[in-house]
Amino acid sequence: MNHFALTIVGRDRAGIVSQVTKILFDLGCNIADSSCSILGGQFAMILILGHPEITDRDSFGDAFKPLEDSDLSVALRVLKPGGQIRTNIFGDICMISVYGSDKPGIVYRVAQALGEKNINITDLNTKLVGSDERPVYVMVIEAVLPENVEEEDVNGWLTPIRNDLQVDITVRTIPTVEL
Amino acid sequence: MAVRPILLYPDPILKQVAAQVESVDELTIAVIQDLLDTMLESGHSVGVAAPQIGELIRVVVVDVSKSKLGKDNNHGLLEMVNPEIIEKSGSKMMREGCMSVPDYTGNVTRAEQIVVEFTDRAGQLRVIEASGFESVAIQHELDHLDGMLFLDRVSSLKTDLYRRKSK
Numbered sequence: 001m002n003h004f005a006l007t008i009v010g011r012d013r014a015g016i017v018s019q020v021t022k023i024l025f026d027l028g029c030n031i032a033d034s035s036c037s038i039l040g041g042q043f044a045m046i047l048i049l050g051h052p053e054i055t056d057r058d059s060f061g062d063a064f065k066p067l068e069d070s071d072l073s074v075a076l077r078v079l080k081p082g083g084q085i086r087t088n089i090f091g092d093i094c095m096i097s098v099y100g101s102d103k104p105g106i107v108y109r110v111a112q113a114l115g116e117k118n119i120n121i122t123d124l125n126t127k128l129v130g131s132d133e134r135p136v137y138v139m140v141i142e143a144v145l146p147e148n149v150e151e152e153d154v155n156g157w158l159t160p161i162r163n164d165l166q167v168d169i170t171v172r173t174i175p176t177v178e179l
Numbered sequence: 180m181a182v183r184p185i186l187l188y189p190d191p192i193l194k195q196v197a198a199q200v201e202s203v204d205e206l207t208i209a210v211i212q213d214l215l216d217t218m219l220e221s222g223h224s225v226g227v228a229a230p231q232i233g234e235l236i237r238v239v240v241v242d243v244s245k246s247k248l249g250k251d252n253n254h255g256l257l258e259m260v261n262p263e264i265i266e267k268s269g270s271k272m273m274r275e276g277c278m279s280v281p282d283y284t285g286n287v288t289r290a291e292q293i294v295v296e297f298t299d300r301a302g303q304l305r306v307i308e309a310s311g312f313e314s315v316a317i318q319h320e321l322d323h324l325d326g327m328l329f330l331d332r333v334s335s336l337k338t339d340l341y342r343r344k345s346k
Contacts, residue, residue: 093274174274174286176275177246177275177276177312177315178224178278179275179276179278179315179329
């Protein structure tokens with residue numbers, strides 16, 4: 001099985017998922033992993049595809065042309081062998097909520113602080129909410145804490161950002177339980 | 180008395196609603212014993228529901244007293260026949276894994292405190308108030324009696340992970 005990463009972005013409307021997945025189904029592609037969501041007024045799809053025979057970009061031919069003709073942007077990345085396999089990241093899972101008056105640097109400063117401590121971000125979503133006069137920026141991060149890093153440590157490392165940017169930050173680990 | 184294999188999804192039994200137990204007879208006691216043996220054998224498990232060993236009756240065993248998260252707040256070993264949650268409050272998120280759905284964990288929000296009514300091994304009606312990890316464990320096992328898996332309660336697959344640590 002050969003693997004590809006396909007991204008599709010375009011103005012949101014009903015029918016995008018069915019249009020895209022019909023093409024993939026007809027091609028004989030497996031959707032191994034995917035995440036699709038509305039971002040702003042755009043619908044964004046990211047899919048990891050598998051195909052038993054197709055090995056390169058050219059073999060897809062003009063299969064995606066109907067999508068481009070309907071004003072969707074399409075990008076295909078050919079994955080190296082093994083590029084579809086998620087490496088197991090061990091450690092406690094930690095949710096970090098950050099919110100406050102909108103200002104530049106909220107995402108960067110938090111990501112920088114986590115990156116410096118080798119904390120792996122596994123999911124990150126941001127949204128601008130509130131009114132036009134008082135925009136509020138909200139970010140929710142899921143991260144995996146390396147060994148010997150506790151919730152309180154992360155809390156402490158983020159305190160300078162709380163003060164500098166006047167944002168509220170809460171950190172909570174989610175215990176993993178086998179039931 | 181026997182350790183029984185844990186059924187794995189997609190075994191259809193896991194998606195069926197288990198039957199009410201009419202009376203705690205020898206057969207029920209035998210299932211309770213098998214659940215206990217199976218729970219102990221699996222080592223890390225804090226609970227097993229009868230459908231997980233292929234018995235479609237409303238019986239579960241739960242014991243969080245040996246686990247790190249539950250050792251300070253528990254009722255010890257609970258053998259529950261026809262358990263029913265009669266009150267729920269608060270909410271608590273944990274990342275749950277299940278022996279019947281190996282290799283996958285997902286974030287599930289459940290009630291932080293519950294009041295459960297059940298019949299015990301001796302046929303006595305009991306009511307207990309559980310909270311924290313014990314509450315989550317009971318709710319997880321009771322879901323099995325209604326053919327519900329934690330997958331039915333996960334809100335986002337985006338943030339899933341594989342097995343947390345190799346045992």
